[in-house]
Amino acid sequence: MAMITNRRREVAVAMTLIAPFVLTFVLVFLYPTIRMIELSFTDAPLIGTGEWVGLANFKRLLTDNLFYTSLKNNGYFVLLTVVPTTALALAIAMMITRLKGPLQALILALFFLPYILPVSVVTQIWTWMLDFQFGVLQPVFAFFTGKPVPVFKNPYWVMPTVATVTIWWTNGFNVLLFIAGLRNISSDYYEAAALDGATRWQLFTKVTWPLLWPVTALVLTLQLILQLKIFDQIYLLSSGGPFNSSYVLLLMVYREAFQLNHGGYASAIALVLFVLIVVVSVLQFQLLRAGGNKQ
Amino acid sequence: MKYLKTLLAAGAMSLASLPAFAQQDITWWDFLSGGDGVRMKALIERFNEEHPDIKINATTLEWGVPYYTKVRTSVAVGQGPDVMTYHLSRMPLGLEENVLDVISDDDLATAGLSKDDFFPAAIAAASDAEGNLHAVPFDIHSIVLYINKSYFKGSRFLDDEGNLTGIESLADFEEALALAKENGSETPVSYATADDGSTYRVFFTLLKQQGGELITDGEVLAGDNLDKAANAIEIMTNWHKQGWQPEQAEYPASVALFTSGKSAFHMNGVWEVPTLVDMSSKGTLGFDWGAVQIPTLLGTTATWADSHAFAIPTGKEMSPEKRAAVMTAIGWMEKNSISWASAGHIPAYKPVATSDEFGQMEPNATYSSLADTAVYDPRSPIAGVASPVYDATINIISPAMHGYLEPAQAAQQVKDELQSKIQ
Amino acid sequence: MKTRKLENWVLGIGSLLAAAIWVFPLYWAFITSIRTEERVVSEGAGVIPDEFNLSSYLAAIFDTKLLTWYWNSIGTSVIITLVVIVSGMMCAYAISQMRFPGRRLLYGVVLASFMVPSQALVVTQFILMNDMGLINTWAGIILPQLIVPVVIIVYKQFFDAVPKEMREAVVLDGGGDYTLLFKIYLPLNWGITTALAIITFISAWNQFFWPFLVITTENQMTIPVGITQVNDAFGVYYARLMSVALLGAMPVAIAYLVFQKKVTEAVMISSGVKG
Numbered sequence: 001m002a003m004i005t006n007r008r009r010e011v012a013v014a015m016t017l018i019a020p021f022v023l024t025f026v027l028v029f030l031y032p033t034i035r036m037i038e039l040s041f042t043d044a045p046l047i048g049t050g051e052w053v054g055l056a057n058f059k060r061l062l063t064d065n066l067f068y069t070s071l072k073n074n075g076y077f078v079l080l081t082v083v084p085t086t087a088l089a090l091a092i093a094m095m096i097t098r099l100k101g102p103l104q105a106l107i108l109a110l111f112f113l114p115y116i117l118p119v120s121v122v123t124q125i126w127t128w129m130l131d132f133q134f135g136v137l138q139p140v141f142a143f144f145t146g147k148p149v150p151v152f153k154n155p156y157w158v159m160p161t162v163a164t165v166t167i168w169w170t171n172g173f174n175v176l177l178f179i180a181g182l183r184n185i186s187s188d189y190y191e192a193a194a195l196d197g198a199t200r201w202q203l204f205t206k207v208t209w210p211l212l213w214p215v216t217a218l219v220l221t222l223q224l225i226l227q228l229k230i231f232d233q234i235y236l237l238s239s240g241g242p243f244n245s246s247y248v249l250l251l252m253v254y255r256e257a258f259q260l261n262h263g264g265y266a267s268a269i270a271l272v273l274f275v276l277i278v279v280v281s282v283l284q285f286q287l288l289r290a291g292g293n294k295q
Numbered sequence: 296m297k298y299l300k301t302l303l304a305a306g307a308m309s310l311a312s313l314p315a316f317a318q319q320d321i322t323w324w325d326f327l328s329g330g331d332g333v334r335m336k337a338l339i340e341r342f343n344e345e346h347p348d349i350k351i352n353a354t355t356l357e358w359g360v361p362y363y364t365k366v367r368t369s370v371a372v373g374q375g376p377d378v379m380t381y382h383l384s385r386m387p388l389g390l391e392e393n394v395l396d397v398i399s400d401d402d403l404a405t406a407g408l409s410k411d412d413f414f415p416a417a418i419a420a421a422s423d424a425e426g427n428l429h430a431v432p433f434d435i436h437s438i439v440l441y442i443n444k445s446y447f448k449g450s451r452f453l454d455d456e457g458n459l460t461g462i463e464s465l466a467d468f469e470e471a472l473a474l475a476k477e478n479g480s481e482t483p484v485s486y487a488t489a490d491d492g493s494t495y496r497v498f499f500t501l502l503k504q505q506g507g508e509l510i511t512d513g514e515v516l517a518g519d520n521l522d523k524a525a526n527a528i529e530i531m532t533n534w535h536k537q538g539w540q541p542e543q544a545e546y547p548a549s550v551a552l553f554t555s556g557k558s559a560f561h562m563n564g565v566w567e568v569p570t571l572v573d574m575s576s577k578g579t580l581g582f583d584w585g586a587v588q589i590p591t592l593l594g595t596t597a598t599w600a601d602s603h604a605f606a607i608p609t610g611k612e613m614s615p616e617k618r619a620a621v622m623t624a625i626g627w628m629e630k631n632s633i634s635w636a637s638a639g640h641i642p643a644y645k646p647v648a649t650s651d652e653f654g655q656m657e658p659n660a661t662y663s664s665l666a667d668t669a670v671y672d673p674r675s676p677i678a679g680v681a682s683p684v685y686d687a688t689i690n691i692i693s694p695a696m697h698g699y700l701e702p703a704q705a706a707q708q709v710k711d712e713l714q715s716k717i718q
Numbered sequence: 719m720k721t722r723k724l725e726n727w728v729l730g731i732g733s734l735l736a737a738a739i740w741v742f743p744l745y746w747a748f749i750t751s752i753r754t755e756e757r758v759v760s761e762g763a764g765v766i767p768d769e770f771n772l773s774s775y776l777a778a779i780f781d782t783k784l785l786t787w788y789w790n791s792i793g794t795s796v797i798i799t800l801v802v803i804v805s806g807m808m809c810a811y812a813i814s815q816m817r818f819p820g821r822r823l824l825y826g827v828v829l830a831s832f833m834v835p836s837q838a839l840v841v842t843q844f845i846l847m848n849d850m851g852l853i854n855t856w857a858g859i860i861l862p863q864l865i866v867p868v869v870i871i872v873y874k875q876f877f878d879a880v881p882k883e884m885r886e887a888v889v890l891d892g893g894g895d896y897t898l899l900f901k902i903y904l905p906l907n908w909g910i911t912t913a914l915a916i917i918t919f920i921s922a923w924n925q926f927f928w929p930f931l932v933i934t935t936e937n938q939m940t941i942p943v944g945i946t947q948v949n950d951a952f953g954v955y956y957a958r959l960m961s962v963a964l965l966g967a968m969p970v971a972i973a974y975l976v977f978q979k980k981v982t983e984a985v986m987i988s989s990g991v992k993g
Contacts, residue, residue: 007817010816010817010818010895011817011818011819013816013894013895013896014812014816014817014818014821014895015818017808017809017811017812017816017895017899018808018809018812018813018818018824020801020804020805020808020809021805021806021808021809021865021870022809022824024805024861024864024865025827025831025865027846027861028843028846028861028862028864028865029831029834029836029839029865031842031846032839032842032843032845032846033834033839033842035842035845035846036838036839036841036842039841039842045371046368046371046841046844046845047371047372047845047848048371064715065715092736095729095732095733095736096733098729099729099730099733103730103733103734105978105979106737107733107734107737108982109974109975109978110737110738110740110741111737111740112974112981112982113741113744113971113974114740114741114743114744116920116924116967116970116971116974116981117924117967117970117971118923118924118926118941118942118945118966118967119924119926119942120926120942120943120945120946120963120966121942121945121963121964121966121967124945124946124959124960124962124963125743125744125746125747125960125963126743128746128747128750128956128959128960129743129746131956132489132542132543133544133545133548133759134758134759134956136746136765150489150542150543150697153489153543153693153694153697154694154699155694155699168740168743173985176982176985176986177985177986177989179986180986218989218990222989225833225835228835229835229837229838231837231927232926232927236946239689240690241689241690241694242689242690242691242693242694242699243690243691243694243699243700243708244690250837250838253838253840253841254840254931257840257841257844258364258367258368258844258931259360259364259367261367261371261392263841263845266841267841267842270838270839270840270841271838273835273838274834274835274838274839277833277834277835277838278833278834278835281833282833285833354935354936356947357947365934368934369853369934369935371848372848372853374853374854374934374935
């Protein structure tokens with residue numbers, strides 16, 4: 001009898017402990033997810049009710065050129081950021097771990113600093129740096145291409161530039177992860193390998209790289225998910241233009257919902273994005289784990 | 296008993312009228328900055344001084360897409376202002392979004408106005424299909440051609456009085472551009488080539504001057520309108536190629552190019568008139584300037600135009616007292632719109648627009664004739680400020696004229712993009 | 719040995735140079751902000767500081783609502799941090815130390831929600847906030863930011879590692895789970911708590927997308943949203959823009975430079991690469 005009361009009491013106490021999180025979760029996560037699915041089958045405006053239209057929104061999506069453009073740009077942006085930032089962060093981390101004392105702390109702080117800035121601060125600084133008329137970097141462009149480049153107005157430059165700004169902003173985080181990963185590798189491995197007369201390159205490929213793989217996989221996964229959700233920088237730097245060449249899915253969601261008042265259609269796009277990110281992250285997680293096990 | 300009743304009635308009346316003594320706070324949103332902003336702020340200040348029982352709390356938001364996105368969303372969630380400025384070009388879109396409350400004849404009477412006080416075209420533009428008024432027109436504004444006369448001294452483009460002359464075709468205009476370039480003008484015709492509004496105004500003017508139409512019976516750039524649009528983009532592209540117009544100029548830069556004397560011409564709204572008047576009277580301009588109607592370059596005389604208006608958002612529970620205060624403010628603004636005219640605009644309120652004081656105002660008088668040839672945006676939910684048409688301009692036309700796409704292809708893209716938005 | 723020393727020198731100077739290039743944008747923003755507007759756009763405005771003019775900072779503080787935005791940012795970020803930490807800790811404790819039906823499901827949900835993009839939910843979250851009348855309120859900014867699954871995941875790992883013997887003394891004294899949590903588990907994990915709080919605070923402070931949607935009046939804006947309002951459509955003042963941007967970044971940047979070690983540690987711990 002006492003056992004049962006105790007058990008009941010434990011469950012009751014547990015419920016009070018998890019209640020704040022669970023209730024918030026249901027309210028701001030689960031319910032909106034269900035509403036999003038529901039809305040995606042209607043022609044509702046942003047605020048107000050709509051008619052059930054079945055799969056019409058999704059059919060429209062399949063014929064919407066902007067959807068394919070956005071999807072392609074999301075992919076392009078991932079390509080431009082994920083692997084480059086991972087490689088760059090690894091290089092910087094390896095450089096920093098070889099430094100000592102205060103110099104190490106200083107260099108790390110400088111590389112990490114941009115990460116703690118709000119995105120709008122980052123975009124305002126870079127907009128100014130790259131300003132077509134007065135930008136401090138325009139002489140550099142002029143030196144290489146012969147004339148100043150309006151980077152956010154040029155369909156070829158816009159995505160690589162947004163990607164560069166993004167890498168500058170978020171790279172510090174990845175550097176930290178790699179530094180932690182490098183510190184976790186016991187120096188015994190290096191000493192043993194050095195005794196075998198391994199070259200530096202061999203040290204990297206035979207010791208560092210395989211032992212660092214879990215961290216690399218983590219960085220790749222986090223970056224992939226993060227960059228698929230790109231909105232802020234695009235909105236603030238190029239608003240999707242020119243010729244939609246920097247349009248991405250989340251920008252489409254925003255525009256349909258908040259500028260064109262198409263709550264239903266926006267929900268359909270959001271649902272596609274939602275599923276896309278979940279599928280990609282699960283897939284990548286599995287792939288990377290499999291890759292890691294093989295090493 | 297009767298006495299008591301009277302007393303009660305009097306008590307009730309005094310209670311009812313009590314709120315009228317309390318100060319009415321009006322939340323006011325506008326998108327007016329630069330010279331417009333200065334003048335509107337002065338008007339609001341004067342109004343607040345003259346009306347101790349009403350206080351306008353004004354917020355200025357960023358013009359264009361940010362402003363209208365905010366209005367749309369705020370009104371939808373019942374968080375809109377009490378009164379806001381609105382472009383009449385956007386009226387169909389505003390009606391579709393259902394953000395504009397009906398302004399009744401009683402409302403107008405409260406403001407001391409009636410529909411007859413305004414030009415019929417403006418009233419029509421501010422009304423829905425059933426003839427209900429949704430905004431009170433405030434002005435008519437268009438683009439004009441600003442001139443730096445110093446580049447044309449002794450040429451055939453200035454008459455004896457120093458006024459611009461001899462530009463009757465595109466060839467004439469381009470000859471003038473070439474001459475100005477020769478005379479050292481860095482960018483002979485400046486306009487904000489990286490800005491949606493400025494680029495659109497020039498494009499639309501060039502389209503209409505060919506007799507072209509953007510939208511006819513729900514079809515975008517139907518028939519040969521497509522070629523006319525392509526031709527308009529072609530002309531702008533050519534100005535870019537010749538180095539006549541600035542590359543990727545943002546709005547402030549485009550104005551600065553003219554005021555600093557680097558541009559012989561400047562195509563921009565009348566709202567920059569005060570900037571030049573001020574600089575000229577302070578002696579910081581450094582050249583003789585003028586402003587004329589955009590010359591007829593392509594056969595038909597036409598100039599893009601739009602109107603500012605006042606509107607009351609829907610979905611807001613507003614006490615009769617507050618609504619009366621809002622209408623009082625609107626009425627006062629209309630009657631004092633001569634100050635607004637000094638920002639270059641033509642008042643929509645006839646008693647002011649036909650007054651001697653306005654008739655003598657310079658340089659408004661030199662371009663007031665354009666009121667007859669002004670062309671407004673097509674009446675469609677995809678047109679107007681911060682509409683899909685403006686989006687297509689910044690997304691397609693502006694990059695195309697900078698050489699990233701052939702004019703014909705760009706026109707086709709504009710057509711496809713806008714057509715898809717029409718259903 | 720000599721080559722080793724030379725190599726260290728090269729490495730040190732090389733890394734300093736690289737870091738200098740990396741922070742150049744911040745340097746340039748600062749140089750711009752202390753110049754007059756005329757100087758900023760004049761031809762000879764080089765990268766060497768040549769003016770010290772604080773007028774654009776004064777304009778930034780007095781002509782904008784920067785102070786209000788600071789207040790909104792601090793208020794909402796502090797509340798988010800407190801709620802996220804306390805509710806996350808409680809939930810993690812229950813999952814880690816107690817038995818109740820649905821425990822594994824709950825943890826599964828927490829792990830899964832780690833992968834779910836909340837950005838894709840903004841439309842319906844916005845509708846929800848409107849239904850609750852929370853547009854343009856702190857609560858509207860705060861609510862959707864309260865789900866930070868990583869806090870639960872990290873806490874759970876740390877609570878799992880607390881030796882069971884630590885419980886016994888409290889249990890013998892008749893103390894319940896709340897006593898255990900706040901008297902034993904929390905004090906034992908102060909380090910991780912501050913780490914998680916720092917991370918939560920920084921991300922709440924820097925949040926742009928959601929506050930940008932849910933706030934439409936200047937008076938309720940947070941720093942990241944507010945500073946985008948300063949860019950007036952018909953007049954761009956670069957020195958002023960840079961002053962506002964730097965002032966907006968200042969509080970967290972200073973906090974970072976002071977607590978650098980703690981922040982570094984916090985990032986490492988919360989992403990699970992260091993335990």
